Amino acid sequence: MKTEINPITGGASMARRSFLRYAGASAAAVAVMGAAASCKKDRVSVNSGTDIGSGDIGVLNFAYALEQLEAAFYLQVVATPYSGISSLETAYLTDIRDHEVLHRDFFKAAIGSKAIMALTPDFSKINFSDRTSVLAAAKLFEDTGVQAYDGAGYLIKDPGYLTIAGKIVSVEARHAALISNLITPGSFASDQVDSNGLNKSASIKEILTAANGFLKTKVTANNF
Template sequence: METPKLGSSPHVRSQDESVKSADRRNFLRNAGMATVAGAVFLAGCDKDDDMTPTPSAVDLGSGDVGILNYAYALEQLEAAFYTQVVATPYSGITDAEKTLLTEIRDHEIIHRDFFKAALGTNAIPGLEVNFSSIDFTSRASVLGAAKLFEDTGVQAYNGAGNLIKSGDYLLIAGKIVSVEARHAAAIRDLLMPNSTSFAGDDIVDNNGLDKAIKPADILAAVKPYVKTTITASNLPTS
């Protein structure tokens, strides 16, 4: 996890930086609207609805249902994380940072609720998360965790795309992963402004492509942040 490079006044932005931040927030807002163009029926969902506590173990299932549950599990994790970030802002957070993180939270909640609605009775229960290793009072800790979750999310969608059989679900997954990539770039820019880290070689390969990671490896990477045991032995592999 990279350490943020901070200047002598880490929470004071120049006028140009403020304009850049505003443009980026508008970009993210528009991206979020595009992602859910086919799911406007979810507009009535309350973003503050509590997730029902889950049993100690859940199985994702098989086929497209299993892949959708896999995505649903990851979106639950991200939504819970950003909900906590916004509810308990870290020390020294700027208005621009809080606005950005709030918009990312709203996107993740929309993604989570989309999968829950699409899966219907096939949806896994709400997961119990474990954020004990994250210091929510620390900017470096919060943004470092956000970077991990966003990079992992992009790699997860890329690694699962070829496993989806339904063209409709693949289209939605493609729209969501593009928004997750925008989130990842925005978080990296907060950590290391004015650098090329938003598309660093740790996430983009020599062919100019984002990495694609298999579900089993992604679930192992996020396991420390989820108390619920997730089994994925029935997921498709090809």
């Protein structure tokens, strides 16, 4: 029987210790927390789910939803390694897990009382004992994550938010390239970069449509 990992609290002790260093490393992080605390727009709960809200806080909640999903996925991957996993792949996936937990906890702390609820994932479509299934899901999550940040960036008004989003999406793009290379060596940018040398992007609603397929707690963006 597979071990189920709590997607919200798993790895929290490690994340809390590292989060202070992560957030303190950038003045932009401080700006995010200060501005989030003063925002007047609340998130809205909906039946069996939650709405991200609007404005900059809505965009942050959008990112927080995706980071919750990614953190939950990698916590499960590392806790229940697929058959034949190598020590190098274990190290790579553990590093990605740690990054995603930090990102998740960063957004939760930054948004504070305006944050959406803790989401419950649905990974029933993923066979965590099979390398192909796990890496295909990882590629989907990472590619979608980068497209999400790129697609929502223009909506961010606060320069502090935009700075930290740029730093996080840079890490997510590194993850995406690594996962792609684990599947097919040399494929790090083959299907995600367009003819102009730019990464593909997608809208908030397009991304949430895809993400909700892996969430029991559905997320909406009715104000975007």
